[in-house]
Amino acid sequence: MTHRFELVGDTKVAIFDGHVDNEIIAHTIATYRTQKKNDEPFGLMNLNTVVEHFLDWKLQLPRVEPFYAVKCNNDPVLLKTLADLGTGFDCASKAEINMILDGNLAPTDKIIYAHPCKTRSFIEHARKYNVKMMTFDNEEELQKINGLYPDAELVLRIAVSDPSAQCPLGIKFGCEPSEVAPKLLQKSAAMGMKVIGISFHVGSGCNDPAAFQLAISYARNLFDIGKSMDHDMYLLDIGGGFPGNDHEKFSRFASIIRTNIDEYFPPSENVRIIAEPGRYFASASISITTNIISATKVPASRITKDDGDSDKDGYMYYMNDGVYGSFNCILFDHFQPTGRPLFPSSDIIPSEEYPTTVWGPTCDGLDQVEKETKMRRMQVGEWLYYPDMGAYTKVCATNFNGFEPPTYYYFMDNTTWSYMYAMENGH
Template sequence: MTTARPQIAQDIEGHPGHYNNQAVLKVIQEKIMEDKDRRPFYIVHLDDIVNKHKRWVELMPRVKPFYAVKCNNTEPVVKTIAALGAGFDCASNAEFQQVLHHGVGTDRIIYAHPCKDPQDIKRASEEGVDLMTFDNEYELVKIKSLFPGTRLVLRICPQVNKGEYDYGEMYGCAADQCKELLEKAKEMTLAVVGVSFHIGGVCFDSMAYQNTIRLCREIFDEAKAIGYNFSLLDIGGGFPGYAVKGKPTFADVAKDINTALDEYFPKEENVVVIAEPGTYYVQSAFTLALRVIGKRVQRSGPSAKDSEQSYVYYLSDGIHGSFFFTMPSLVERLNVEFYVLKEKDKMPVYQCTLWGPTLNPPDRLAQNIQLPELDIGDWLYVPNMGAYTTVLATSFNGIARPELFYLASDEIEAELGV
C-alpha cells in the first residue's frame, strides 16, 4: 500500500551524496511562489543521472549500459545520457531516431524488441541499426526478408523466482527450445552474435542474474557446437533506481553480476557484456510536486460525536498522468511516498484517501494512509518519480500533463552542454 509521512523528508533515498534534496525542495518552493495555482510539475536533477552513470562504471566496469529509452524519453534526459557515452536500448523506430538525432552512433544502439513492426525493421535497415533481438522462428522469417544482414541476439527466458514484473510469458525463448531455434537461424544463414535476457521491471531475487548468466554460458556452448561463435551477452534491466530498506541495493546486484561474469564469462574470452538499465538511471532524479484541489470529510459513525474522522483529498495529478504505474492491474508497483511540503509535523494525523483529478473511478492513488489535515491549495511532493511516469502520461479529461523543470549544477551544464 502507498504510504505517506506528514513531515518534510530529510533525505530522499538514492545513492549517498548523489542527490541534493534541499536543492530540489528549494526549487519546488520557488516554482510555487511564482504561481501557487500552477499545474503539477517535476523537478529533474540531472546531476543525479550523471552520478548514477559514474556509479555504474565504478561498480560494473565490464558491463556497458544501454539506457532503455522507453523508461523516460524526455529530451534533456536522453541528451545527458548520450553525452555520457552510454548506449541505448530502443524498442521502435521513433526511439532510435530520437537517439540518432543526438549524435549517437549505431554501434551504441540495440534494437531490443523481440517482436518488431516490419516497417520499423525496414527503417532500421536504412539507418544501419543492425543489432536486434529475436525469440522465435516467425521473427527470424520476418528479419530474413527485410534485413538479412542484421546481427541477431537470442533473447531467452530468465531464471527468476521473485520478479514483480516477469516478462517470461510475453517474451523470451525457453531454455529447452534455444538449440532448435539457433539451428533454424543457422539454416537461414542469419548471423546470431549473442544472448540476451531481461529479469523484469522490479526484481528482488538476488540470485536471478547469477542463475541466468549461468544458463547463458550453456547456450553459448550449445551455439558453438552448431557453428556460431557468440561475442555478446546482454543482461537486460531490472536494476533498482533507489535504495529500499530490506531489499538488495544496486551495489548488491552489481556484486552478484560481477561474480557470475568472472565465473562463466572470464575476461580472457573477450565477450562484450551490455545491460539495459532504465529505472536505475532516472527514477531518483525526478521529484513530482502536486497540490490538493478538493477535500471532503468521512465519518465512520452515525454522528460526528461517535465517529472517527478521516479525510479524502483530490490531487492535481493521478493515474492518467504520473501515477499510471500504481494501478492494481499493473504488476510492477513502485514504492510511492507522499510528503507534505509545508511543516505540519506537530499536527495530529488522520486516515486519508488520495484520489486523482479525473472522473474515472479507478483514479485512486492511495488509501488508509496517515496525513495531517490538509487544505485546498496545499502542496505535496513525491520523490523517485522518473521511471515510467512521463512516458505514460495522457491528457484524459483534458487535464494537462505535468510540467518539467530541470536542475543541474554549473559543472554538469558545462561538461555536458545540457
Template sequence: MIRGCDTITQTSVHWDPKSVIKEIVASGCQEDPFYVVDLGEVVRRWQKWNLLMPRVKPYYAVKCNNDMMILKTLAALGAGFDCASQQEIKMVRSLGVSSDRIIFAHPVKIVPDISYASAVNVERMTFDSEMELRKIKHHMPHAKLVIRIRSDALKADHPLGIKFGCDPFTEAPKLLEIAAQMDLQVIGVSFHVGSGVQEFESYGRAMRRAAEVFHKAASLGHCCTLLDIGGGFPGTRDNSIEKIAYVVNKELEMSFPDDVEVSSEYEHETVTTSTMYFINDGVYGSFGDRIYDSKKYFPELLLPRSSAPVPCSIWGPTADALDLVVPAAALPRLRVGDWLLFRDMGAYSMVLAKTFNGCPVPAVKMYYVEEELWYGVEMFLV
C-alpha cells in the first residue's frame, strides 16, 4: 500500500516490500519518492508482543507515526493509544476509539488541551510537577493521574529523563502528598528508561522504583492500579524484545499483583539549570535551526518585570527530549501565561516547521510596514 492511498492490496502469501517496490518502479509511472507500508508487519509485531508480554497492554505512541491506515489497523486490533496533544487525541477518536483506550501521556500540557481532554472524557494523564497538578486541579479536577518518575537507562541512544520525570525518592513523595491535599486522584506510575536502550535491566530497576512509589501512594490514600513501563523497545528487524520481556515479566511477577494494569508505549545535551520552562513552540516548529544549524536564541520577557533574573532552560511542547530551545538563559521568574519574545526569526524557521506530536505550526498574525518605506512598492503588487 503506497502511503496516502485509501485502498489496501491483499495477497494470499507474504509479499516482500522490496518486490512491491520493484513492481511500482518497473511500471514506469512513478518518479516521486514514495512509501510502501507492510501492514502485515504491524499485525505480526502486535501478536508477538502479546505472546511475549501478555500482561502488558500496548499503547501505540501516535507521535512516532500518525499514518491513518496504521492507526486504523491498531484500532481494529484493540490497541490503546498514547497521545501527547489535543490533535493526536482527535485523530484517534475520529477512528471510533473510546476515550478509555487513550492516555494523555504528556507530563506538561497546555491548558486548552487539558480542557479538551476533559470535554471528551480522556481521564488518564501524566504529571511530574506541582505546577502541572495546579493546572489539572483548576481545569480537570476529576482526572485520573499517573505520576511519571525518572529512571534512566545507564546506556541509551535517546535519554528522556533530562526533560521529563520526577525523582522517585525525593520529589515523588512530595507530589503525591500535594495531590492528596488537592483531592486529586493518582491511579498509577509511569516511567521511560529512554529509547535505543542497551541495558535491559534498566526496566527492572525502574519497575522496582515504581513499586516503591506505589507503596508511598497507598499510604497517602491513593489507589494505584496502573503501571506504565514507557517505550524504547527495539523495533528493527535485527533486534528483538525477548530479553526485555524476560526482565519485565520477572519483575511483574515479583512486585505487581495481577490486578495492576500494565501498559507501555508501542514503538543530548546536559542541562545544569534548575528551572525548566515549557513554551508552546519548539525545535519542530519555529526553532528548527537549533538542530540544523546550532543556532542560539535569546529570549526576552515581552512585559518586563523588575525581579532579578534567575538561571533557567526553555523547552518546546513536544514529548521529545531533543526539543530544547534554550539550554541556558537568565530570566525573571516566569508565570503561566507570560509571553516570550524572540527576535531575528524568519529565515528557515517558517519553512522547516512541522506538526510533530500534533503541535500546530505558528501562523503569521500580521504584516506591517511604515508608509514612507512602502511608497512606490504597493503599485507593483497585484
C-alpha cells in the first residue's frame, strides 16, 4: 500500500494511491504492532467515508445545509475535513463554539447554538463573538436571552419526536407545537425579540422517517403564525436523527424530507433549510481495534444462562478498551458494537465458534462490551476489530483506571485528497 503523508490542520494524514478501507489498514498496523510487542488499542478514521457521505447528502438533500453536531465527535481532523467541505456547525456549549472559532473553521453565520437550555455566561460568550443563531423552547429561556443578548436571532424548538429513536429527545427539549409554540412566538414579539425560524429534532438515531413529515407540517404552520406577528421567519432547522451506516435507510429518509420540504417550503420562498447531522458523518468513518489482554474458559451456561449448556465450553475475553473508553456508546448512545477477530481462522486456529462475552479492561463489572456473542477461540495478544465506532465514542472517553483512549490514525485516498485540496495547494 503505497502512501505519503499530508497535513489536515496540524495532523498527518496518510494518502494512499488506491482505495483502501479501515480493516485492511488495521491488518497492517496490527501486524506491525505485534512485531514490535505493542498491544495498545488504536482507532482509524477513513476520511473518504466522510467525503462520500457529504457528497451523498448534497445529492439527496440539495436544499439542506448540513450543520455538523460537534457533540457527536469533536475530533479536530473530522471537524477540519467537514469545514473544508463547507458544512456549518451545531454547537451546544462555549467550548464547542470555541473549537470552531479558534480553528477558524466557519464564519459565525455557519454556527447555530442549538441548545435550548443555555448557561448565562455561555450566552454572553456567544454575544461577544457574534454567534447570533440560538434555540429556545420556553419563556424562561426567552427572558434569559433577552436580558443578556437582545440582538440574538432566535429559533423556536418544537417537540416532535420518534419514540423508537435510538436516543429520543422530545422528553427533554422542545415545546408543544400547537398551543405553546404560538404563545412563545407572541411573547417574543411583545418583547421585541427576533425569531427567525423553527427547529426540531426527531431523536438521535431516528427509525421512523414519518416523524420528519409531521414536524415539517407543524413548522409550516408556525412560520405563518410567526410572519403574522412580524417575525422575519426564514430558517427551518430539521435537526438530526440521520443514520450513519445505512445508505438505504438514509435514502428513504431523504426522499420523505425532500418531498415534504418542497410541499411546505417551496424553493420560491427562499427559506434557508439546515440540519444537524452527527452520526451520519462520524459513525461509519471510524473503527476501533483492540487487543485481548486476558482469556478465560468457562461453562457456556455462564454466558447463555441456559443450564443445558453447562457441559459446553464458553469463553470470556478481556480487551484493552471498554465502556469507559471508546465503548461508552453502549451507555450513552444505546449502541451495541459488534466485534470480530481481525485475522481469520487458520489450521492452527480452528473456526468453530463458542458462546463468548467480551469485557473491557477496568475492574468495574459494568465494563461489559458484548454480553453474549459467538466467536472462534481467541488467544491473548490477538486483535478484535469493531467497525462503525465514530458516534458518541471518542468524545466521551475517559482514562478511568488509568487506561488511555486509543491512538488514532487518519487516511484517505489520493483521488479524495485531490478533490479536497489539490487546487488550493497548486497541484
